[in-house]
Structure formats: structure tokens, C-alpha cells
Amino acid sequence: MATNARELTNTEFLYGHRACAGCGGSLALRLAMKVLGPRTFVAIPANCMSAVSFLYPQISFTTNAMISPFPATGAVLSGIEAGARALGFKDYSVVGFAGDGGTADIGIQALSGAIDRGDRVIYVCYDNEAYMNTGIQKSGLTPFGSRTTTSPAGRNIPGAAGRKKDMFEIVAAHGIEYAATASIGYLEDFLKKIGKAARCRTTSYIHVLSPCATGWGFPVEQTVEMGKEAVDCGLWVLAEYEDEEFVLNRKPKEFSCVGDYLKKQARFKHLKEKEVEFITANRDKKWEKILKNWKA
């Protein structure tokens, strides 16, 4: 399976979508589809990606694709897989692309069920860190300090007050066959992980950080760069869970500055020094745990 630009097919399986210019989520979906190929069944719940790919009478997927109810991605994937098996199909993939809200909040039960059943489906969460399609509301994966319409930054509260749920570890806690985090800032790594997921015999999960210029507030041409900086400053970790073990894929020799990464984005512009320090301290705490417990 393709792991770099040269090996990737020139054929597009997601084309003509209406995502914002420079949308990170659409890049993640486009490349995942290119790795998986033409024999791929797709289910997408309500989110930006379904809104921009299924605009009647336009359909941007060139393979079988459908919109699932918002909370039901995991269940719909199981259904598609059972149907394909019943029809005796061979050599196909079943993939779901859900947003952070659709995964960590409303879709978490159906996802958990699918992993529990061990159905041979790939669940991709493209994480743009808020409910973007409905106009930037806070989700369970919105990081601390991020300004959204439901977590406005004011004199007393600095945007989102909670912490980002650790979906990767929640999924791993099921004892899933394969789970990984990725970022569109490190695309070859992402391609490799999609390929690994496709070879699994049971459920697999990929969580890909997908910057959104519209919701985060940065220049559109820097989408891929933002995905890279999130990793380089240590706020986003590239890792895998395989054979019941956590493996760290990338350990920056030295982290780049968290404040620099945050201040490039309008959603964090209001943060004061104290809050940036808090975010940095939390990063260090997390990394300490990772370095102690995960394989490098």
C-alpha cells in the first residue's frame, strides 16, 4: 500500500468537494481514500466532510459512500461490513470518517460497540478540535483555552475550561487491534498508519489532527504547517497502540515554543502568559508519563 506521494495513485476518490479552501480535514480524507483505493465503502456522520461532499445533486466520492446518523458511525460501519460479507465480497475496506464531536461526544457509544464486536472496519476521527460544521462550538476534544462560540473568552474564563479527552487512550483501553494518532503535518506517517489499519483483521482506529483555518483562525495556506507545529511543540503526540502496547513514533529532540504555536491562531489570541505556562506544564506532565510508560 502506498506510503508516499510517488506510490500514491493519481486517481482521486474524493473530488470536487466544497470544503473551505485549505481545509485540513478534506486533505486527510482525500489521502486516506487514495491509500484504501476504489473498493472502499464510506460512512460519514453529520459533519463538515459530509456537508461538503454530498451537496445534492453533487456527490464528491467516487466510491460507495453514505451519510450516517450523527451518533451512529460505528454501528453503520458494522452494518456495511456485515452486508459486504453476506454478499461474499472480497478485498474491500469499510471506513468511517467522523469529526471530533462525532467521535468523542455523540458517537462514542457506537464506536465503543464496534470495537467490542471486533468488526473489521476502520474508524478515522479527523480532529479539528470543535464542532465546525455548525459554526465552531466546543466539543470534548476542544483543548483548554480555545475560544469557541460556546466557550467564549471573557474576563473570567479563558475560553474552553476543560481538558481535551484522550480519545486514543480511551480506544486503546478497549484492547483494540490497532490504534494510532497522526497529523496532516506528517503525511507519510499518516499514509503508513492508514495502510496498517487496512491490513487489520478486526477494528482499527486512526485519530488525525486536522487543522481548520476557519475555526482556528490562521492563514489558509498554513494548514499543513499548523499540523506540523502542533507535533513539534509537543501538544500533539504521534503514537501507535499495537499488540497491546503503546509505541511513541516521534520524540522531538527539543520542543518548539508552545506560545508561538498558540499565538498563530485567533482561537488562542486572548491567552495570557499564565495560561500559556499552564498549557506548557500540562504538556510536560503528559510527556513525562509517555516517556515512562510507552515504548520509544
Add this chain to the structure above:
Amino acid sequence: MDRPKVVEYSKPLCVEDYPCGAFKAGHLVQDNAGWRVFRPVIDQQKCVRCLRCFLVCPDGAIDKSGDRLEIDYGFCKGCGVCAYECKLGAITMVREGDETDAGL
């Protein structure tokens, strides 16, 4: 250029005109060219075909099937990710309507 094409579609005038039933996948009735303010232009002299732009394009608008990379201007939205990511600076963003884009 090997990219999906827009099919002919006449705007429905009444409810009965609306297509319904099963649709073929990959059914495109409208392009995205009108979104663009700046157009990426590849300097073929500078390009070493590393395919970075092909990889990072969120719209898949860069075609690598020929000897030279080609941009499908019907579906490029002009986001500029390709120009930003090209390490050789081989892609320039040119304002639409500007006649100086010699690369075309």
C-alpha cells in the same frame, strides 16, 4: 490531465425536474473555480517533480499523470497550500485576472 469532469446539468425549473433515485458516485455538476482569488502557477523550470504539492493539495487538483505536473483550475480553490509547501518556491500565487502569469 486525468481528473473527474463536470457533467451537464440543467437547473430544475419545477419539482418534477429534480433528479431522484440512485445517483452514480462521483457526480459533479458544478466546479469550484469561482472561489479563487489567487491562482497557483507552477514554474516548470524550477519544478523537480518531488510531488509535495500533489501530496498536500486538499482538493486533489494537481495531476501527476503527465511529464509535467498540471493543475485542474476547474477545482483549485486557490488556498495556496501547494505554494507554501513547495521547498523550491516553484509555485507562485498570481491574482486572478492578472495577465503577468507567464507560466500558463
